[in-house]
Amino acid sequence: MARPSLSKNASQRRGKTLAKKAVGAAKSATKAASNLTGKAKTTVQNATSNASIPTLNFTSPSEVEGQLPQFNPQQYQVSDPLSPPESMPQVTQSQFVSASRIYDGGMRALQLTGKAFDLTRERFVVESKKAKTFSAGVQTATAFEKVKGDLADYQIQLQNNQQKNIELGTAKLRTTTAQSIAVETEKELSEKLAQAQTGAELAQLQTQEKQTKLAEFKLLLTPQV
Numbered sequence: 001m002a003r004p005s006l007s008k009n010a011s012q013r014r015g016k017t018l019a020k021k022a023v024g025a026a027k028s029a030t031k032a033a034s035n036l037t038g039k040a041k042t043t044v045q046n047a048t049s050n051a052s053i054p055t056l057n058f059t060s061p062s063e064v065e066g067q068l069p070q071f072n073p074q075q076y077q078v079s080d081p082l083s084p085p086e087s088m089p090q091v092t093q094s095q096f097v098s099a100s101r102i103y104d105g106g107m108r109a110l111q112l113t114g115k116a117f118d119l120t121r122e123r124f125v126v127e128s129k130k131a132k133t134f135s136a137g138v139q140t141a142t143a144f145e146k147v148k149g150d151l152a153d154y155q156i157q158l159q160n161n162q163q164k165n166i167e168l169g170t171a172k173l174r175t176t177t178a179q180s181i182a183v184e185t186e187k188e189l190s191e192k193l194a195q196a197q198t199g200a201e202l203a204q205l206q207t208q209e210k211q212t213k214l215a216e217f218k219l220l221l222t223p224q225v
Helices: 006-049 061-067 093-221
Strands: none
Touching: none
16 A cells, blocks of 8 residues: 655645644634724714714724724744745635625725715705705795885885875865855955945935935924014
8 A cells, every 4th residue: 555645645734734824724714804893882872872973983083993803913924035934924815805895895885985975965965055045045035025024114104195185285285265255254244334324324424414304394384573
């Protein structure tokens, strides 16, 4: 029975070692992602528990390092370019393709999320313009209503002035009529006075005439000597 060659055994051991390292790296990445997810959930819960704080997770400088992917540059240090260390983290071609597919999908998802935020920002800008335009329209309508009120006040004042002018004209007419009546009454009284004076003079003349006739008649009755 032929013994397996040393090179074949070494290749198998190397393959097993690389597979174990790849699995370990994948587990480490999964654990780091789980930790980040847990931190994110805790942050969101803390933010949403207080209604006065918006649910916006701003990263402080002290939290930046904790949100970075795990990376140890010492693991990728190579002393001999022709003999890289077997302890260097490695992945198989299928793992690389699978992880790349996930990363590409994640970046596309983030890009779409960014576009959604861009769209929402523009929507807020338009909503703000809409609100300002509506406010300007309300102010314009208010100005129009004030003008209508001023016009109504003007019409009311105009009607009041016209009524006062009518009352003034009526008062003037009453004054003129009273003056005319007074003049005519004065004339009538003057005529009556003149008629009374004429009647008195006529009566006086008649009296004098009768007295003269009486005297003449008495003379006729007196016997002459």
